[in-house]
Amino acid sequence: MKAFTIKKYDKKVALKLVDMPLSILKENDVMVEIHASGLNLLDSKIKSGEFKLILPYKLPLTLGHDAAGVITQVGKNVKQFKVGDEVYSRPSDFSIGTFAQFIAVNEKDIALKPKNLSMNEAASIPLVALTAWQALVEKANLKKGQKVFIQAGSGGVGTIAIQLAKHLGATVATTASEKSFAMLKDLGADVLIDYKREDFEIILKDYDVVLNSQDTKTLEKSLRILKPGGKAISISGPPTPDFAKAISAPWFVKIILSLISSGIRRKAKKLGIDYSFLFMRADGMQLREISKLIEQQVIRPVVDRVFSFEQTNNALQYVESGRAKGKVVIKIK
Structure with a gap:
């Protein structure tokens, strides 16, 4: 699969698009084909090394904390989801990597995508x-x-x-x-x-x-x-x-x-x-409560701009500029 990665912490060096194997699917994981990913300032801060004391990631690292997509495979212990489900997630720390075509996510960190949102809109929500x-x-x-x-x-x-x-x-x-x-x-x-x-x-x-x-x-x-x-x-x-x-x-x-x-x-x-x-954490149960509010139209997403997957570096620069109103999203599929 294609993914945007960093080899070292550096504020100025661009993310690099590379070919890499799919993550190994664990017993409680689902494999998600990512349709869209939301960008956050957290991605930029991790890239620059600002959080390396708190989050000591192993490099190279695929960035990205928000995903919306479709389940293509489920681990043998997965109970709540099936192949074909449309889902969204903020994967847990040390399991991030949504600037990619696929990601393995623990089922406790995902929720069904709100029915009234597009993939792009859903990807803007979790974090x-x-x-x-x-x-x-x-x-x-x-x-x-x-x-x-x-x-x-x-x-x-x-x-x-x-x-x-x-x-x-x-x-x-x-x-x-x-x-x-x-x-x-x-x-x-x-x-x-x-x-x-x-x-x-x-x-x-x-x-x-x-x-x-x-x-x-x-x-x-x-x-x-x-x-x-x-x-x-x-x-x-x-x-x-x-x-x-x-x-x-x-x-x-x-x-x-x-x-x-x-x-x-x-x-x-x-x-x-x-x-x-507060350093927020992944939580699929809370995300399900949020989904209810979205489907009741209590909460609606605010998406500023959608970039193509190839434009991920441009999208991250736009987030870093501070000009975005609401969220910035990359469309992967």
């Missing part, structure tokens, strides 16, 4: 929707009547998180450029802040939850708009010792993460804020 779910439902336990600040509303996570938060009954504030306001209002955002001209710290106060996806300076400002007892959940760092413990990281990684997150944890504690870092 960002699971991120939003794990932040707002699992960590924040967001309730009706609460207020949530979702940064960068027009991004991949933001467009889904806004819709999920509204479904949960929250008031949603977000930052974006003014040209994205109409789209974000349509998705359900209540308070729209033009990050180029306005300061969210002046406009927002007494919020219950912040979903941070920006830099540490923005995160520190976000702590100050929360009410005491509020929750700051960051998907862009800094990672915490609790996270290191959850992934069973080596002792030296725990020490490093403790040091780099000590400042923000101290500031959060002083303000009575619960700070946590």
Whole structure:
């Protein structure tokens, strides 16, 4: 099969299209012929080596964390899926590789593709929707009547998180450029802040939850708009010792993460804020819950551009530019 791989961590070197054998199908795996794959900033960060402490992958490595396609083969212990099923997935860490024609995925990490989505639309969903779910439902336990600040509303996570938060009954504030306001209002955002001209710290106060996806300076400002007892959940760092413990990281990684997150944890504690870092995980059961919301038209995908498989490097550059509204997808079949 054809796949886009890296031989070393490097921000500037392009992915290389190579021929490689199919993965060995394990007893609980299904083989998926990939029709489309979504791109994420995580792919770029792994490529540059930014996550090599947390995710020590063996190289060469095929990138890609989102897939939609058709099952062509099932392992002998697979119970929930059959050949011919249309599925989508965020494969688990160390089993990624959706910038390819095929991938073997554990059945616990997949769900049937929502019937009302195309393959391209479905490929845009898993990583960002699971991120939003794990932040707002699992960590924040967001309730009706609460207020949530979702940064960068027009991004991949933001467009889904806004819709999920509204479904949960929250008031949603977000930052974006003014040209994205109409789209974000349509998705359900209540308070729209033009990050180029306005300061969210002046406009927002007494919020219950912040979903941070920006830099540490923005995160520190976000702590100050929360009410005491509020929750700051960051998907862009800094990672915490609790996270290191959850992934069973080596002792030296725990020490490093403790040091780099000590400042923000101290500031959060002083303000009575619960700070946590979220590195989303694969979860087929949660993806099935998300599928129900998509089929009920509570959540809809936002796809900015679709590139051909051969244009994967161009697609990744476009994601890195920060100009995308919603998700970028590569069409493989």
